[in-house]
Amino acid sequence: MKNAEEIFELLKQEFGDSILSIDKDTPTEPIISVEPLKIHIVSKFLRDNPELQFDSLMCLSGVDDANGKKVKDAEGYDVIEGGTLSVYYHLYSTVLRHKITLKVSAPREDAKVESVENVWKCADWHEREAFDMVGIVFVNHPDLRRILMPYDWEENSFPLRKDFKVPEFYQGMKIPY
Amino acid sequence: MALKTETMVLNMGPQHPSTHGVLRLELELDGELIVNVKPHLGYLHRCFEKHAEAMQYNQVIPYTDRMDYLASMGNNFGYVLAVEKLLGIQVPERVEYIRVIMAELQRIASHCVALGTNGADIGALTPFLYLFRDREYILSIIEETCGARMLYNYMWVGGLSHDIHPNFVRRTKEFTSYFKNTIVELDNLLSYNKIFIERTANIGILPADTAINYGATGPMLRGSGVKFDLRKDDTYSIYNRFDFDIPVGKGLQGSVGDSWDRYYVRVREMEQSLRIIEQAIDQIPEGDVHSAIPKRIKPPKGTVYSRVENPRGELGYFIISDGNTNPFRVKVRAPSFVNLEILGELCKGHLVADVIAILGSIDIVLGEVDR
Amino acid sequence: MGLLDKEFSDGNIVVANVEDLLNWARLSSVWQLGFGLACCAIEMMATSASHYDFDRFGLIPRNTPRQADAIIISGTVTLKMAIRIKRLYEQIPDPKYIISMGSCANCGGPYWEHGYHVLKGVDRIIPVDVYVPGCPPRPEALLEGLLKLQEKIRNESLRKKQS
Numbered sequence: 001m002k003n004a005e006e007i008f009e010l011l012k013q014e015f016g017d018s019i020l021s022i023d024k025d026t027p028t029e030p031i032i033s034v035e036p037l038k039i040h041i042v043s044k045f046l047r048d049n050p051e052l053q054f055d056s057l058m059c060l061s062g063v064d065d066a067n068g069k070k071v072k073d074a075e076g077y078d079v080i081e082g083g084t085l086s087v088y089y090h091l092y093s094t095v096l097r098h099k100i101t102l103k104v105s106a107p108r109e110d111a112k113v114e115s116v117e118n119v120w121k122c123a124d125w126h127e128r129e130a131f132d133m134v135g136i137v138f139v140n141h142p143d144l145r146r147i148l149m150p151y152d153w154e155e156n157s158f159p160l161r162k163d164f165k166v167p168e169f170y171q172g173m174k175i176p177y
Numbered sequence: 178m179a180l181k182t183e184t185m186v187l188n189m190g191p192q193h194p195s196t197h198g199v200l201r202l203e204l205e206l207d208g209e210l211i212v213n214v215k216p217h218l219g220y221l222h223r224c225f226e227k228h229a230e231a232m233q234y235n236q237v238i239p240y241t242d243r244m245d246y247l248a249s250m251g252n253n254f255g256y257v258l259a260v261e262k263l264l265g266i267q268v269p270e271r272v273e274y275i276r277v278i279m280a281e282l283q284r285i286a287s288h289c290v291a292l293g294t295n296g297a298d299i300g301a302l303t304p305f306l307y308l309f310r311d312r313e314y315i316l317s318i319i320e321e322t323c324g325a326r327m328l329y330n331y332m333w334v335g336g337l338s339h340d341i342h343p344n345f346v347r348r349t350k351e352f353t354s355y356f357k358n359t360i361v362e363l364d365n366l367l368s369y370n371k372i373f374i375e376r377t378a379n380i381g382i383l384p385a386d387t388a389i390n391y392g393a394t395g396p397m398l399r400g401s402g403v404k405f406d407l408r409k410d411d412t413y414s415i416y417n418r419f420d421f422d423i424p425v426g427k428g429l430q431g432s433v434g435d436s437w438d439r440y441y442v443r444v445r446e447m448e449q450s451l452r453i454i455e456q457a458i459d460q461i462p463e464g465d466v467h468s469a470i471p472k473r474i475k476p477p478k479g480t481v482y483s484r485v486e487n488p489r490g491e492l493g494y495f496i497i498s499d500g501n502t503n504p505f506r507v508k509v510r511a512p513s514f515v516n517l518e519i520l521g522e523l524c525k526g527h528l529v530a531d532v533i534a535i536l537g538s539i540d541i542v543l544g545e546v547d548r
Numbered sequence: 549m550g551l552l553d554k555e556f557s558d559g560n561i562v563v564a565n566v567e568d569l570l571n572w573a574r575l576s577s578v579w580q581l582g583f584g585l586a587c588c589a590i591e592m593m594a595t596s597a598s599h600y601d602f603d604r605f606g607l608i609p610r611n612t613p614r615q616a617d618a619i620i621i622s623g624t625v626t627l628k629m630a631i632r633i634k635r636l637y638e639q640i641p642d643p644k645y646i647i648s649m650g651s652c653a654n655c656g657g658p659y660w661e662h663g664y665h666v667l668k669g670v671d672r673i674i675p676v677d678v679y680v681p682g683c684p685p686r687p688e689a690l691l692e693g694l695l696k697l698q699e700k701i702r703n704e705s706l707r708k709k710q711s
Contacts, residue, residue, distance in 0.1 A: 026479040026480060027263060027265070027476075027477055027479040027481075028262060028263065028479060028480065028481045029480070029481070029482070031480070055389055055390070056389055056390075056392060057392060058392075058482070058484065058491070058493055058510065059482060059493050059495055059508065059510040061495050061506070061508035063497065063506050063508075064506075088480070088495065090482050090493075090495070094389060094403075094405060097410070097411075101480075101482070120390060120392065121390050121391045121392075121518070122390070122391050122392030122515050122518060124518060125514065125515070125518050133226070146219075147218055147219060148218060148219040148222040148547060148548075148665075149219060149222070149628075149665065150219065150627065150628045159224070159227060159664055159665075160226060160227060160506075164664070166664045167664075170627050171627075171631065173627060173630060173667060173672060173673065174668075174672065175627070175664065175667075175668075176668075177656060177660045177661070177668050190632070191629060191632055192581075192583055192632065192636060194582055194609075194611045198584070198585070198586070198589070199585055199629055219626075219628050220626060220628050220629045220632075221585065221586055221623075221624065221626060221629070222626055222628070222665050223586075223624050223626065223659050223663060223665070223666055224659060224662060224663045224664055224665055224666065227662050227663075227664065228658075228659065228661075228662050228663070231661070231662050239658065240658065243586070243587055243658070246586065246587035246590060247590065290590070305597075306597055306598045309593070309594060309597035309598065309599070310597070310598055310599060312594075313594070313597075313599045326591075326684075326686065327587065327590060327591065327684055328587060328683070328684065543586070544586055544587065
C-alpha cells in the first residue's frame with residue numbers, strides 16, 4: 001500500500017514535466033494534477049506498474065470550474081469567458097488496496113483531454129457523459145456522442161455549465177414551468 | 178454461390194414489459210442470433226446534478242432518494258457519509274446502529290424486487306407475488322418509524338430525521354424469524370427449478386478480469402467469483418463490528434459468472450443481511466439521534482469521494498465544495514450506469530430471448546442510470 | 549348495483565337503460581397499458597401485487613397499446629420520452645382514458661424549478677382524465693383515482709361523444 005506522496009514521487013520520476021503538482025492541503029484527499037494530453041500514458045503506467053496496479057477506475061467526473069471572467073453577451077445574459085474545465089479521476093487498486101485522485105484541467109474555449117477508454121473500459125460511458133454535460137472533447141474516443149440528452153439537442157448547449165441558459169421550447173413543448 | 182444476407186435491426190423500445198423501466202435497446206440480429214446490442218439512455222434524465230447545485234446540502238437528500246428508488250436508504254447513506262466526511266463530524270453510536278439496520282432491511286427489500294422481476298421476466302409469476310408480499314412487511318416496519326413507504330428522506334447530515342418507533346425492535350425480530358421461511362420457499366420454487374436453470378445457466382458469462390476492467394461492482398462482480406464487498410474491504414460506518422460472509426458465484430449450475438450465479442449471490446446475500454440485522458438489533462445503545470445535526474452546513478473548500486455498498490453495486494458520491502451553503506458540484510457514480518455498459522459484451526452470440534434473462538440478472542434501475 | 553339486486557330475485561329478467569348497462573360493462577374492465585416510468589411505477593406494481601390487488605376492479609395490464617383502454621402515466625415525463633408517449637397515446641383506440649399518477653406527471657413534481665429536461669406535467673401533450681397526487685401516491689390513493697375514473701365513465705352518455 002502506498003500513500004499519495006510516494007505515488008507522486010514515482011510518477012514524477014517516470015514522467016517529469018507532465019505531472020504538474022500535488023495539492024496536499026485539502027481536507028480529505030491529496031490531488032495530483034496531470035497535463036490533459038498526457039493522461040493516457042500516465043494511466044497506462046498506473047495500471048501496469050507492479051508496484052501500483054490501479055486496475056479499477058472508480059469514477060470519472062467532468063467539472064466546470066467557473067474560474068473565468070463573467071461578461072454580458074448580446075442579450076444581456078451572464079457568460080463566462082476564459083477559465084478551465086476539469087476532469088477528476090478516482091482510481092483504486094483491488095490488489096494492493098490503495099487509492100489516488102488525479103485531476104486534469106483544459107482551457108474552456110477548446111477543452112481537449114486524451115481518452116483513457118482503452119486502459120479502463122468503464123471510462124467509455126463516463127467520458128460520453130462528461131462530453132454531454134460539460135462539453136469536454138475526448139481525443140481518440142471511439143464513439144463520442146451525447147448519451148443522456150436527446151441526439152437533436154442544440155449543438156453547443158451543455159447543461160452542467162454554470163452559464164447554461166434553459167431553452168424556451170423543444171420540438172413544440174414548452175420547457176420552463 | 179453464397180447468398181448475400183443482411184442483419185436486421187430490431188428496436189426494443191422504451192415501452193416494453195421487461196426492460197425494467199424506460200431503456201431502449203437497438204438489437205442487430207442475424208436471424209435470432211445477436212450480433213450487436215446498442216443501449217440508448219436518457220429517457221429518465223431528471224437533472225439531479227443541476228438540482229444539487231441549486232439547493233442547500235440538506236435539501237439535496239430527497240433528490241438522492243429518487244435516483245435509485247428501490248434502495249433509498251442506501252442512497253441517503255452514501256450522500257450523508259460524504260458530507261459528514263467533509264465536515265469532519267462524528268455521529269452518535271445509536272445513529273450508526275440504526276443506519277446499518279435500515280440499510281440492511283432496505284437491501285432485503287430491494288433484492289425482493291430484483292429477484293421477483295427477474296423471475297417474472299422469465300415467466301415465473303408466483304415468486305413475484307410472494308416476494309412483494311414480504312416486501313410490504315418491511316415497508317410497513319419502516320413506515321411506522323419514518324412515515325413513508327418508499328422515498329424516505331430518513332438519514333440526515335449528522336443524524337436521522339426521527340428516532341425509531343417503540344415497536345421497531347419487536348417487529349424486526351419477528352420479521353427476521355419469518356423471512357427465513359421465505360428464502361426456503363424461494364429456493365424451492367425458483368432457484369433449483371429446471372426451467373429457470375435452463376434459461377439462465379451458461380447465459381451471459383462474465384469473466385472476472387473483464388468485470389474489473391469494466392468497473393462492475395456488487396452482485397455482478399461477486400457472481401464472477403471475485404470476493405470483493407465494500408462493507409468488508411473498504412469498510413465504512415460500523416460494519417467491521419459484525420460477523421457476516423460474502424457469497425460469491427461458484428458456477429454450481431453452469432459456468433462461473435453466468436446469470437444463475439448472479440441470481441444465486443443475491444439470494445444468499447439476503448441471508449447474510451438477516452445475520453447482520455440479528456446481531457445489530459440487540460446492541461442498539463441509548464442516545465439522542467438529533468444531537469449531532471449541525472445548524473448550518475457550510476463545509477470548508479475541498480473535494481470528497483465516498484462510496485457505499487448499495488444492493489446494485491458501489492454507489493459513489495463525488496462532492497466539490499467551495500465554502501458556500503450549496504454544493505459546487507455533486508457527481509454520482511451510479512452502479513447501474515456502469516453495470517449496463519457490459520450488456521453489449523454479454524449478449525454477443527446469444528439468442529433474442531436471452532437478452533431478457535441477462536438484463537434481469539444485471540438488475541438495473543433506470544432512475545440511477547439516467548439520474 | 550341496486551338495479552341488479554332487485555331484478556334477480558324476481559326471475560332473472562333485468563331491465564335497464566342501455567347507457568347504464570354499457571357504461572357498467574366498460575368501467576368494470578378497464579385494461580391498462582403496462583407503462584411505468586419511474587418511482588411511481590413501483591407503487592403501481594405494489595398496487596397490482598397481492599396486498600392491494602387491483603385486479604379485483606377489473607384492471608389487467610396489457611403489453612401493447614392496441615389492446616388497452618387506459619394508460620397510467622406513472623413517473624416523470626422527460627422531453628425525450630414525451631415524444632414517444634404522444635405516439636403511444638395515438639395508438640390506443642377510442643374510447644381511452646388517461647390517469648396521471650404522481651406529482652411529476654401532474655405538474656413536474658420536485659423537478660419543476662431547475663429541470664431542463666423534464667416536462668412540467670403530462671397534460672402539456674395529452675389530455676388527462678384523473679390526476680392522482682402524491683410523491684409517490686400510496687396504493688390506496690391510486691385505487692381511489694381508479695374509482696373516480698369509474699365514476700366518470702358511469703356518467704358518460706351515448707349521445708355526446710366524449711373527447
